[in-house]
Amino acid sequence: xxxxxxxxxxxxxxxxxxxxxxxxxxxxxxxxxxxxxxxxxxxxxxxxxxxxxxxxxxxxxxxxxxxxxxxxxxxxxxxxxxxxxxxxxxxxxxxxxxxxxxxxxxxxxxxxxxxxxxxxxxxxxxxxxxxxxxxxxxxxxxxxxxxxxxxxxxxxxxxxxxxxxxxxxxxxxxxxxxxxxxxxxxxxxxxxxxxxxxxxxxxxxxxxxxxxxxxxxxxxxxxxxxxxxxxxxxxxxxxxxxxxxxxxxxxxxxxxxxxxxxxxxxxxxxxxxxxxxxxxxxxxxxxxxxxxxxxxxxxxxxxxxxxxxxxxxxxxxxxxxxxxxxxxxxxxxxx
Numbered sequence: 001x002x003x004x005x006x007x008x009x010x011x012x013x014x015x016x017x018x019x020x021x022x023x024x025x026x027x028x029x030x031x032x033x034x035x036x037x038x039x040x041x042x043x044x045x046x047x048x049x050x051x052x053x054x055x056x057x058x059x060x061x062x063x064x065x066x067x068x069x070x071x072x073x074x075x076x077x078x079x080x081x082x083x084x085x086x087x088x089x090x091x092x093x094x095x096x097x098x099x100x101x102x103x104x105x106x107x108x109x110x111x112x113x114x115x116x117x118x119x120x121x122x123x124x125x126x127x128x129x130x131x132x133x134x135x136x137x138x139x140x141x142x143x144x145x146x147x148x149x150x151x152x153x154x155x156x157x158x159x160x161x162x163x164x165x166x167x168x169x170x171x172x173x174x175x176x177x178x179x180x181x182x183x184x185x186x187x188x189x190x191x192x193x194x195x196x197x198x199x200x201x202x203x204x205x206x207x208x209x210x211x212x213x214x215x216x217x218x219x220x221x222x223x224x225x226x227x228x229x230x231x232x233x234x235x236x237x238x239x240x241x242x243x244x245x246x247x248x249x250x251x252x253x254x255x256x257x258x259x260x261x262x263x264x265x266x267x268x269x270x271x272x273x274x275x276x277x278x279x280x281x282x283x284x285x286x287x288x289x290x291x292x293x294x295x296x297x298x299x300x301x302x303x304x305x306x307x308x309x310x311x312x313x314x315x316x317x318x319x320x321x322x323x324x325x326x327x328x329x330x331x332x333x334x335x
Contacts, residue, residue, distance in 0.1 A: 003052050007059025009291030014017045016067030020276075024068050025137065031065025034058070043115035047153065063120075063283075070267055070282035072136055081271075082222055084188040085230015085264030086214020093207045093260070095243030154277045159273040159281065163288045163330050165226070167296070168267050170289045172233065173259045174203060174297035176252075183309055188244050198252065205253040206260025213261035220296035221333025222265050222272075229258040230324035238317040263289065268329075 018024055038058025045051040059095060070088065077084030099118075160248040180202065181195030218223040238253030267285045274281035303312035 003055045004059045005291055005295065007056045008062045008325070009287040009289075011060060012066055012283035012287045012291075013065050013280055014283070016279035016281070017277070019068045019071060019279035022077045022260065024279075025072075025133055027064045027068045028052070028072070028133065028136070029126040031061045031063075031069075032122045032129065033061070033126035034064065034122075035061030035121040036126070037071055039122070040119035043113050043118070067279035068287075071271075071278045074278060076136075079267045080215070080218050082217035082225075082265050083215035085267050086210045086261070087264075089210050089214075089260075089264040090207060093203070096203075097104055117177060154276055155273040155331075158330055159270060159284070159326040160268065161326050162269055162273060163284055165230070165323045165326040166270075166288045168319045168326065169230070169262070169266075170291075171204040171300075171319045172237065172255075172323075175300040175313060175319075176237070176255070176259075177314050178297045179300065179304070179309060180252075180314060183313065187309055190226055198249070201249065202256035203260070205256040209257025209261035210264065213257070214264050217262075217265045217268075222269050223327065223330050223333045225265055226262050226269070227324060227327040228260045230320050230327055233258040234317045234320035234324065237320060238301040238314075241313055241317075265314060 015024070015027065019027065035058045038054050038056075038061055042051055042054035042058065045054050070085065073084050073088045074081050102121075103115045103118060106117050110117070179200065180199045181192065184190040184195035184198055186193050213225060213229070236251040236254040236258070238246040240255065242248070243251070267282050268290070270281040270285040272277040274284075300312050300315065303315065
């Protein structure tokens with residue numbers, strides 16, 4: 001997980017910088033292809049060091065794709081960037097949900113080496129992206145020209161504040177995703193299958209919230225939507241931790257919608273704060289959300305070992321409040 005997190009997230013700003021400086025539409029087909037090849041090699045890796053190397057290769061493929069792709073998505077979106085980025089995020093959510101399922105089916109039927117067949121969807125997407133490059137260049141041309149002609153200044157201070165808030169959101173998200181099954185099974189005495197269903201509830205409502213609140217952010221304002229997502233997330237997460245019945249599940253579902261729905265919104269905000277380097281901005285936003293959030297979850301595990309899992313998870317509502325406080329420092333929306 002550490003290798004995957006580092007390769008996928010920490011390196012993304014570097015690919016974003018390359019995209020901004022030199023243009024990198026070739027990363028759109030190359031990223032999925034390299035990711036698929038890395039996963040395929042992982043299935044047949046002969047040793048643990050080789051497995052780690054394959055994970056890094058796959059992570060680099062994912063990292064290479066996102067900055068250029070989010071920049072193109074923003075250009076194509078024109079006047080509805082939050083809605084477009086929300087649809088973009090849904091694609092990732094579907095992949096994350098289906099990937100383990102497909103890998104499990106392949107491994108069950110063909111053994112662990114059968115997971116090498118996961119190279120097929122990676123290569124298929126690469127071919128589709130390669131065929132779509134002329135259309136992407138045409139449809140995104142106007143947006144690219146507007147970005148090149150723009151004299152809007154960069155807002156580094158606001159970007160730093162936003163990225164810190166994004167890291168706080170990542171802390172809450174990865175803590176819940178990592179430890180909900182363990183909390184349900186070992187602390188609350190429920191079965192492992194129940195913990196999996198609760199986790200699915202969190203992810204499913206997150207996907208639904210993305211479709212609803214992403215377009216809404218274009219109407220009411222991105223900063224306002226991000227602020228309210230943090231404000232609502234704090235008490236609803238606390239409700240889940242305090243109540244193991246239906247009210248707690250309602251709280252978790254609401255918190256999931258708040259946490260996941262603003263992923264695309266924060267990418268758009270980061271690009272607005274750094275208009276001269278949109279690829280770098282997207283890479284930083286995704287990197288801080290996934291990378292630092294994932295590393296912070298390690299801290300939750302350490303707290304759980306010392307004070308107990310329930311006590312460790314009670315840090316998440318306070319992290320959401322920190323995110324709300326940071327968001328309040330951002331400039332008001334201009335609609």
